[in-house]
Amino acid sequence: MLARADDPNFSGPMGFTHFLASLRGTEDALIDQLGEMTLSYLGLIALAVAGCFETAGIGCIVAGALAIAGLFHGGISAFLTILFRVLPDVFDVVDAFHFLDLHCP
């Protein structure tokens, strides 16, 4: 389905472009959380295979703790973002396009 940019059901006071903006915002937040999680995990595994934990130095312990915290914070927040922000926003946009499809054949 194609929607014209000047369609009043799409843009303007009665439109749903705010749904699209909201979805873009949640996508950005999600990608940042996934980045935090992935970077933390790869950093942690790099520390481990480099033998950092065997030395048990204070720098290694701090880096490891930060990586673990980042991994779990990023993972849990990304999971919650998907459930409570991304999915509702996607469904809003899908419903809005469905409405447009029905009313603007």
Place this chain on the structure above:
Amino acid sequence: MLQMKVRVNRSFFYILSGLVLWIAAGAVPVFLVFDRVFYGVASALLAATAAVLSVARHRSPSTDVVLLTSVALLIGALVLTLPPLALGVGLAGHWPFQYLALILLYVVGIFLFVAAAAIQLRRGVIQRRREQGNP
């Protein structure tokens, strides 16, 4: 029990290296597509470093590893599967199946690498118990 060291053979580190590369292969393109250049480049560098170190530092046929650290790394890899799995399940009825198949492939790949590494660790634990006289 988790603080004990177990002996694993070289393939454990190849599996670990493969796991890291698999995760990076799934994540880096997503970061670059969404203009997260820092995350993309840093993830690629860290993954390459970890993968090379993993193989290069453990050339002997068998090495002792700390069970706690190894288990924590494998659990960490499973945490990475949670968001894509939630996205795939939540959007199953709305996304083209090609996207869902890619997500599933990524998640199943991580599970397979983790399972293979866990089997290696389990062998090490059994061998350790035998050496201590506890079958």
